[in-house]
Amino acid sequence: MAAVSGGDQREAFVDGVRQGAGPGAAIFVLALAYGAAASVAGWGLAVPLVFSALGFSGSAQFTLLTTLSSGTAVAAVTAAVLINARYVVMSVALNDSLQGGRVHRAVQAQALADASFVVAHRGDGRFDIPRLIGASVPQWLCWVTGTAVGLLAAPSAHLLNAVGADVTFPAFFLMLALDEVRKSRRAIVAALLGAAIAAALLFVTTPGNALLGATAGALIGAIHGNPERNRRGEQS
DSSP, X not given: OOOOOHHHHHHHHHHHHHHHHHHHHXXXXXXXXXXXXXXXXXXXXXXXXXXXXXXOOXXXXXXXXXXXXXXXXXXXXXXXXXXXXXXXXXXXXXXXXXXXXXXXXXXXHTTOOHHHHHHHEEETTEEOHHHXXXXXXXXXXXXXXXXXXXXXXXXXXXXXXXXXXXXXXXHHHHHHHHHHHTTOHHHHHHHHHHHHHHHHHTTTSOHHHHHHHHGGGGGGGGOOOOHHHXXXXXXX
């Protein structure tokens, strides 16, 4: 692998920060809703704020918040782990692009987030780690800041609904999905397969379970073919 200069790394980091600003704005609204919901649930100020700073996972935090209010701690943790299982696959994909010793690689991997994963993808299964880290910086800042504002201001559910905060989360993931399907035919097939699975499961289970089942569509990525042929097909 060719060495990358410090200037190139700084440029990639700055570009990552720039590209992470848009998702960061959406994340701020999500964090605002999370902070308000945590305040209403009686979580206090310190616990949700520290959780946002250290956990930095909207899906896990919202899952724990909603599940704990109506179920046991075991059920809440299990649900949060299942909904974040996608990071296992993402981490495996990222592994070959990390550099340095185990500790250094582990620190770099802490920057893994959904939007950052997409921003850092260079194709051919390779990822630009400085760009990954750069994209995560504004998102993390917006998540923690949004949580704090939500906790302190505690906007009402009616206000959050009026400004469209309830659709920000799905719109955020739709934006990531659309960006990815433009790059790969296999991603298009995975998206269509996931949508079909979700639609079928809605007849027999809850929307949450249907969403989890739809992730099976991503297993198409485990089907190996001729790498050169796949690249030509995805670039055509």
